[in-house]
Amino acid sequence: MKKLAVRIYMGLIFLFLYAPIIVLIVFSFNKTKSRGQWAGFTLDWYAQLFKDRLITEALYYTVTIAILATVISTIVGTIAAIGIHYMRGFGKNLLLNINNIPVLNPDIVTGVALMTLFISAGMRLGFMTMLIAHVLFCIPYVILAVLPKLRQLNRHIAEAAMDLGATPSYALRKIILPEIRPGIISGALMAFTMSIDDFVISFFTAGNEVSNLSIVVYSMARRGVKPTINALSTLMFLAVVILLLIINKKSGEGEELLL
Amino acid sequence: MAKEKYIIELRNLTKSFDGVKVVDSINLKIKENEFVTLLGPSGCGKTTTLRMIGGFEEPDEGEILFEGKLLNPVPPYKRNINTVFQRYALFPHMNVFENVAFGLRIKKLPKDEIEERVEKMLRMMDLEKFGKRHVDSLSGGQQQRVAIARALVNEPKVLLLDEPLGALDLKLRKEMQIELLDMQRSVGITFIYVTHDQEEALTMSDTVVVMNEGHIQQVGTPEDIYNEPTNRFVADFIGESNIIEATMLEDRKVMFDGRVFDCVDTGFGTNVPVDVVIRPEDLQIVTDPEKGMIRGTVTSVVFKGVHYEMLIENEYREYMVHSTLMFPEETQVGMNVQPFDIHVMKKEGYG
Structure with missing residues (x-):
């Protein structure tokens, strides 16, 4: 009896959480343009999506930026995490806190701040500025994913490698990196997810010539919600869910990841 | 060479x-x-x-x-x-x-x-x-x-x-x-x-x-x-020991607990304050207090397997003694120690 109550309660919560997305997904397959009525199943909206040049172009930018931002932020973030890990005392705590600020900072503040910075530096808003912005907000997530793996390492493991004749760089490549690989991979996946679904920061840093999918959805929605938006949103949602599943599986092998 | x-x-x-x-x-x-x-x-x-x-x-x-x-x-x-x-x-x-x-x-x-x-x-x-x-x-x-x-x-x-x-x-x-x-x-x-x-x-x-x-x-x-x-420090860290503040009267004579003991150490000078170490197993208990160099009362007895660990108190200090014989608490006993079991150390703090 108690078990049943627990299940019903859980069910209600999940229904509440996912109802909007379920409605969105269902209506992306709806034959009519009306948002209140079900008029039969269709894949037309998805087909239309890929005919729309604006959307395919945005898809190209989204994916390109996500991949580049992931690669760069993963490399930079991993090196930073190793550096922070081997620091001591006050500087280490300071850096850890500084690292957390961008994560907690409202996106709109980060976005406006970056835009101001780029403009005052005389940079033209576009692909490069958006890429830099994405790299910047992804790095803290990589650091946060890699640090716990470093903490799990035996303190003396790098020393043990050097003791056996490994140069510092050999010890890093053959011992430290393989040991923290799960953290690096989940950091990279998180960076990719953050980059793909970012709207606010991209909106302020992309300028007029470049847009990613979120910006396109936003500008389309302003002109009235078309079912193609439902279809596009559904695809984006699926992409993020798949990434999250992979991250959880990866981090499940090690320790739980804070999301 | x-x-x-x-x-x-x-x-x-x-x-x-x-x-x-x-x-x-x-x-x-x-x-x-x-x-x-x-x-x-x-x-x-x-x-x-x-x-x-x-x-x-x-x-x-x-x-x-x-x-x-x-x-x-x-x-x-x-x-x-x-x-x-x-x-x-x-x-x-x-x-x-x-x-x-x-x-x-x-x-x-x-x-x-x-x-x-x-x-x-x-x-x-x-x-x-x-x-x-x-x-x-x-x-x-x-x-x-x-x-x-x-x-x-x-x-x-x-x-x-x-x-x-x-x-x-x-x-x-x-x-x-x-x-x-x-x-x-x-x-x-x-x-x-x-x-x-x-x-x-x-x-x-x-x-x-x-x-x-x-x-x-x-x-x-x-x-x-x-x-x-x-x-x-070494005496204290290595094994159990009784460390006693004493006075080296002359070569082979050291005084503590109001009594002069024969020992084997030399070269400390005369009337010099020293530390004396006696290991707990080097104190022999005798039942008749009058026959011991040091007299005291047993205040605690703990069984340690091979031996008993006893604390014996006199008016100056408490001695730790290891013995295979057990003397119950409150017993008045005497203790003897051989000259070569009295180890005299220079007093220098821990440095």
């Missing part, structure tokens, strides 16, 4: 962390094939000393010589010294065989030679069945042996061991002590061993170096250290 050959020499070695001198002007000479133990409480600088020999800490001052040559500027990966780390520091993503082979692979030895040497080492360590196993799946004792194998397979001249048995339970620790000792004798390598366990140090070492607060207190054989501690 042939000069004795020292493999490692420490000269005025000093290291501070955050302004605190952890190791303070240490001088030490270690012979080839010697089993040397650095013994002391945590924070005494023993591990830091070991890490400087291994090359993981840079000395602030002083020199480390290896076979007469200055070792300071040599990075750890070029020293012919290997280390067994506290909690082993095995490589978790490699199996046992690869862990042991790591050093040989770096030296780029031929494949079959690597295989041969690793197999031989695993056999020696009773690990031949575990080569393919993941190190995480091994017990503490087995991981310990992998760590030793990983170091020894490189045939270092000196093996550093940093509390290698600290994580093992008592029984396994005793077994491993014997194994390590056998191993050291059979491979003929200098062992420098760090521990805070005085029993372990006395059991295994040729030479014990007692350290406290960054200073060496005493260097000697286990017998020397136990029987002839140079100061209060």
Whole structure:
């Protein structure tokens, strides 16, 4: 009896959480343009999506930026995490806190701040500025994913490698990196997810010539919600869910990841 | 006259962390094939000393010589010294065989030679069945042996061991002590061993170096250290002891508890304040208080297996006595001590 109550309660919560997305997904397959009525199943909206040049172009930018931002932020973030890990005392705590600020900072503040910075530096808003912005907000997530793996390492493991004749760089490549690989991979996946679904920061840093999918959805929605938006949103949602599943599986092998 | 050959020499070695001198002007000479133990409480600088020999800490001052040559500027990966780390520091993503082979692979030895040497080492360590196993799946004792194998397979001249048995339970620790000792004798390598366990140090070492607060207190054989501690700290740290403030009246005469005792120590001068050490097992209890040099009342009795540990109080102090005979609490007893069991030390605080 108690078990049943627990299940019903859980069910209600999940229904509440996912109802909007379920409605969105269902209506992306709806034959009519009306948002209140079900008029039969269709894949037309998805087909239309890929005919729309604006959307395919945005898809190209989204994916390109996500991949580049992931690669760069993963490399930079991993090196930073190793550096922070081997620091001591006050500087280490300071850096850890500084690292957390961008994560907690409202996106709109980060976005406006970056835009101001780029403009005052005389940079033209576009692909490069958006890429830099994405790299910047992804790095803290990589650091946060890699640090716990470093903490799990035996303190003396790098020393043990050097003791056996490994140069510092050999010890890093053959011992430290393989040991923290799960953290690096989940950091990279998180960076990719953050980059793909970012709207606010991209909106302020992309300028007029470049847009990613979120910006396109936003500008389309302003002109009235078309079912193609439902279809596009559904695809984006699926992409993020798949990434999250992979991250959880990866981090499940090690320790739980804070999301 | 042939000069004795020292493999490692420490000269005025000093290291501070955050302004605190952890190791303070240490001088030490270690012979080839010697089993040397650095013994002391945590924070005494023993591990830091070991890490400087291994090359993981840079000395602030002083020199480390290896076979007469200055070792300071040599990075750890070029020293012919290997280390067994506290909690082993095995490589978790490699199996046992690869862990042991790591050093040989770096030296780029031929494949079959690597295989041969690793197999031989695993056999020696009773690990031949575990080569393919993941190190995480091994017990503490087995991981310990992998760590030793990983170091020894490189045939270092000196093996550093940093509390290698600290994580093992008592029984396994005793077994491993014997194994390590056998191993050291059979491979003929200098062992420098760090521990805070005085029993372990006395059991295994040729030479014990007692350290406290960054200073060496005493260097000697286990017998020397136990029987002839140079100061209060050593006497207190090595085994149980009664440490008594006394006055050296003249050679072979020391006074405490309002009485003059014969002893065998000389050269302290006359009427000099000294510390006297009497080990608890060196006090013999006699039932008739009148027949004892020292009289007192038993205040506590604890059974310790082989012996009873009793506290006997007189008007000056409390004595700890170990005896196979039991005297119940409140009993008035006498105690006798032989002249050669009274050990007189210079009074110098801990320095």
